[in-house]
Amino acid sequence: MKLEASLTADNINQKLLSIEYAVRGPILQRAQQIERELQKGVPKPFPRVVRANIGDCHALGQKPFTFIRQVLALAACPEMASAAVPEDVQQRVREILEDCTQGSVGAYSPSGGLALVRRRVAEFLAARDGVPASADDIHLGSGASDVIKAVLTMFAEQVDGKPSAVMIPVPQYPLFSGTLSELGLVRADYQLDEERAWALQPSELERAHAAASQHARVRAIVVINPGNPTGQVLTRENIEEVIKFAYQHDLFIMADEVYQENIVSKPFHSFKKVMHEMGGPYAGMELASFVTCSKGWAAECGLRAGFVELLRLAPRVLAAFRAARAVMQCPSVLGQCVLDCVMKRPAPGEPSYAQFAAELAAVRRVLAERTATAYHTFNSIPGYFCNPIDGSMFAYPRVDIPERAQEAARDLGLSPDEFYCLRLLEETGVCVIPGTGFGQRAGTFHFRTTILHPRDEFQHMMDCFRRFHLDFLEKYS
Ligand SMILES: Cc1ncc(COP(=O)(O)O)c(C=O)c1O
Known part of the structure; x- marks a missing residue:
């Protein structure tokens, strides 16, 4: 039967x-x-x-970076330590395993990620932006997709009887459209300007916001910089325009900055840095910024490691976010080892530096x-x-x-x-x-x-x- x-x-x-x-x-x-x-x-x-x-x-x-794979191999199997393994690799693995319960990458880490790795992320961000960063604001995930979905999930709630909407670029990376569909969030599409090298036009942001506001409550804006699929790198002025727009409309900014290390010649300006430098009310706005090991030079897509820096969330919101993340246990600890290597790469003078460079x-x-x-x-x-x-x-x-x-x-x-x-x-x-x-x-x-x-x-x-x-x-x- x-x-x-x-x-x-x-x-x-x-x-x-x-x-x-x-x-x-x-x-x-x-x-x-x-x-x-x-x-x-x-x-x-x-x-x-x-x-x-x-x-x-x-x-x-693309071949994996030797340093990363040596750290991974040794972290997974510390018994393989020998004089043949460069000393900086051994030192890195000792540091990581010290932070792992019972010295094993097989044990769960804290749900936000190993304290050591979150600290290294904060150091990387502070050096990148010249703006202080705190390990407490860093939440590791199984790739950026994981934490992007976790942040979008916070908006899946009606407000004043209206469904919530999130502004996303068109063209966009379909993680966003797909996740909005899954969460029942309304898409508020804004068009990138192909004739102006895929810039974001404030007038188009206003149009998209007004159109979506007729039936939904627009609550957040996603910016992908550098762009996927469009490959543009936003100018600092354009980022300022987006921040001002978000401030005027009380929008939460989600900055997908996963391609920040895949830039050929233009300078990269993080939303965090620009907000900080604009000062005034802009420096006090909430922000979620996403980075991943799947992109950049390491491109370790299969190891699933990334993070979100979440800034200035209300304490009860942050507590709820942490609770939701805790339910998922933690991201892969081997993935966290990769992130550690990406955030703190071999430095000049260290045994692995020449090959890494x-x-x-x-x-x-x-x-x-x-x-x-x-x-x-x-x-x-x-x-x-x-x-x-x-x-x-x-x-x-x-x-x-x-x-x-x-x-x-x-x-x-x-x-x-x-x-x-x-x-x-x-x-x-x-x-x-x-x-x-x-x-x-x-x-x-x-x-x-x-x-x-x-x-x-x-x-x-x-x-x-x-x-x-x-x-x-x-x-x-
Ligand atoms: C713009 C953008 N954001 C986020 C991601 C998610 O990457 P992952 O989940 O592998 O970190 C990708 C992957 O291609 C992407 O292109």
Whole structure:
């Protein structure tokens, strides 16, 4: 006898049904299917799939930093200590294990994270900003996603009979749209200005706020700086404008600053520093700022480590946040070891420094080279436009899609950019994500591609974009 399922699409939490996360969506599923077909010998016009759907540097071939992996190995297995392990690695592991219950990374840590690591985060932030930072304001998480969701959860409450809304950029990283859906929060989209290098326009912030305020209570604003998928780095003036806007409208600022170490040449201004320097009431505003080990030079996505710095929360709010975090026990302690290494890297004169510096220089070189090549290549393809890529690890070019191709897409029930990315995948094996997954101004079409592949693979991908687009134009113009 077949048992009836007790959990059905009708009685599941309905909010889950509306979550979309394009980065691992239908295009990736088709790419995986194609990979299986290739393995079975199904003929294709390309020998392999090139995955450019997700910002995962190690998956694209970046080698782990030796120092980090030596610390991890020794922290997991202290018995392996020997003269062959550099002394600074051994010293780091001794410090970490001293802070672990019974000297084991297998024991739970405090729910906010090991005291040592939170202290190291505070030291890093104070040095970055020249503004004091306290370990008490630091809350570690299993990646930034974990703590972003934890902070958004605090807004999941009606106010004066209205649902709460959170302002998010468009284009945006779909963790935000997906989590807002899951929590039943209203999305208040504000458009980034593609014609002004994806800047935030105060007039657009006002428009979005007014529109959402008709049916919801707007309570927070998310800013992603550097941008994903857009790759811009905000100017200090633009950040000041956002802070003033948030102050005028009594909004809580959520600064997603996870790509702060993935910047090619512009200066990075943290929201915390700018608020502090603006002084007056701005220096007293609440702030949540997010950092992760998945990005930056370490890019240890799989080890799931990040943190939020939460500033100036009301004591009862902070207590509730801590209680909610405590229920989840703690983030991975091995992940916390990575964070410790990222916050306090080998210093000149230490045994691991020379190798660390060489590995860091290589990672920075790749980012500078790929951002420049992607920008020039895309802008040299007819019908493509790409803003300068100042940071992050993506390009988000705009593509003109001929009317006939748009009709073909509609016939298949796809948006034009989905159709474009699907055809690109089927004809070249290159897997990128359509702009629909991030958001774009109506009538414009984009895709997001990661750009940190090894040089040959990257060049192959760039050649594919050009060849495919010219064929596509010929077919549909
Ligand atoms: C803008 C942005 N924020 C947050 C995250 C979350 O990263 P993680 O949870 O791996 O730390 C990502 C991941 O790609 C991202 O691009």
